[in-house]
Amino acid sequence: MSGDLEDKVRTALTRIADPVSGQDILSAGMVRALSVQDGGRVSFVIEVPRERAEGAEPLRRAAEEAVRAIDGVETASAVLTAHAPAPEMPNLKGGARSAPAGPQKLPGIDHVIAVASGKGGVGKSTVSANLAVALAAQGKKVGLLDADVYGPSQPRMLGISGKPSSPDGNTILPLRNYGVTLMSLGLMAPEGQAVVWRGPMLIGALQQMLDKVAWGKLDVLIVDLPPGTGDVQMTLCQKTHVDGAVVVSTPQDIALIDARKGIDMFQKMGTPILGIVENMSAFVCDECGKVHHPFGHGGARAEADKLGVPFLGEIPLDLAIREGGDNGAPVVASRPGSPEAAGFVALAAALAEGVLA
Numbered sequence: 001m002s003g004d005l006e007d008k009v010r011t012a013l014t015r016i017a018d019p020v021s022g023q024d025i026l027s028a029g030m031v032r033a034l035s036v037q038d039g040g041r042v043s044f045v046i047e048v049p050r051e052r053a054e055g056a057e058p059l060r061r062a063a064e065e066a067v068r069a070i071d072g073v074e075t076a077s078a079v080l081t082a083h084a085p086a087p088e089m090p091n092l093k094g095g096a097r098s099a100p101a102g103p104q105k106l107p108g109i110d111h112v113i114a115v116a117s118g119k120g121g122v123g124k125s126t127v128s129a130n131l132a133v134a135l136a137a138q139g140k141k142v143g144l145l146d147a148d149v150y151g152p153s154q155p156r157m158l159g160i161s162g163k164p165s166s167p168d169g170n171t172i173l174p175l176r177n178y179g180v181t182l183m184s185l186g187l188m189a190p191e192g193q194a195v196v197w198r199g200p201m202l203i204g205a206l207q208q209m210l211d212k213v214a215w216g217k218l219d220v221l222i223v224d225l226p227p228g229t230g231d232v233q234m235t236l237c238q239k240t241h242v243d244g245a246v247v248v249s250t251p252q253d254i255a256l257i258d259a260r261k262g263i264d265m266f267q268k269m270g271t272p273i274l275g276i277v278e279n280m281s282a283f284v285c286d287e288c289g290k291v292h293h294p295f296g297h298g299g300a301r302a303e304a305d306k307l308g309v310p311f312l313g314e315i316p317l318d319l320a321i322r323e324g325g326d327n328g329a330p331v332v333a334s335r336p337g338s339p340e341a342a343g344f345v346a347l348a349a350a351l352a353e354g355v356l357a
């Protein structure tokens with residue numbers, strides 16, 4: 001049913017002509033991250049060269065209105081994003097870059113792993129930070145891209161402050177701690193100030209972090225995504241070759257329902273699901289040593305079995321994990337070998353032996 005609607009949306013977009021080239025915007029490759037969700041919610045991005053960004057609003061509006069007029073479409077949202085002309089793009093490897101057709105490998109980066117969650121607050125950033133540090137401790141060259149544009153928390157979690165520099169005014173030099181190279185929108189904004197990144201700005205910011213950051217040679221770039229299934233997730237998967245997604249969930253039904261939606265989105269985008277991690281799985285009482293399951297237990301494993309995707313293990317609910325995140329000392333670094341670090345180390349080892357091998 002959403003397939004039929006998607007066809008209708010595509011047809012409508014072929015009727016919108018780009019006034020500059022005369023080609024329709026779909027064939028011209030200007031439509032990106034098209035998403036047609038159940039209930040008729042449609043969103044997409046229109047990409048124009050940077051010099052046309054200011055004058056492209058009428059085109060955006062025409063495309064949005066054409067889609068909104070389709071029977072079965074409840075809401076339509078088109079956002080504009082501007083890209084720099086190809087010759088201005090930094091080329092960290094030195095070769096010429098032709099117009100990208102589908103998801104592209106990032107120069108010098110062997111693998112990209114996305115860490116996602118359906119719902120906010122389930123520990124996606126905590127898992128990303130500890131996974132990155134654990135992989136670095138296992139000898140991998142690791143980058144961490146904090147794409148959680150609604151609440152970038154990686155600088156705090158990895159104990160990194162200060163601004164990344166850009167000596168040539170074009171390429172951004174990332175910062176490093178615990179053997180992890182980090183770039184985050186949180187490093188671009190003054191600490192404590194909320195930054196609201198929307199639409200084209202948001203997609204542009206993600207693109208900048210992928211294209212303009214001097215990541216250097218990496219075995220793996222971990223991308224800490226915002227929660228849910230929005231433009232950032234879709235743009236990442238459409239533009240960049242992502243080896244797979246790790247989905248983080250708590251055992252609660254409500255988190256698992258959202259995790260399922262996230263998995264569905266990645267599958268539709270053709271991004272492999274590396275597996276589900278159950279965070280805040282069990283709590284061991286300091287006083288009596290008894291194991292409690294405040295959010296239930298085993299839900300993520302059952303969900304993974306049901307969906308036929310790997311189960312990647314359980315992370316306990318533990319004060320040291322929370323404090324490590326708040327204090328910029330991930331538990332994997334501050335308490336290596338501890339039971340609370342074990343789940344992250346096992347996750348890193350499983351990925352190192354699997355997708356990163």
Ligand SMILES: Nc1ncnc2c1ncn2[C@@H]1O[C@H](COP(=O)(O)OP(=O)(O)OP(=O)(O)O)[C@@H](O)[C@H]1O
Nearest residue numbers: 120121122123124125126280316317318321322325
């Ligand atoms: N296993 C855990 N044990 C104890 N505290 C945890 C654990 N996992 C995460 N937390 C804490 O829960 C809070 C939310 O975690 P985190 O920021 O990693 O979630 P998130 O899914 O990335 O959230 P958002 O997407 O909203 O940014 C943080 O204070 C973090 O320290």
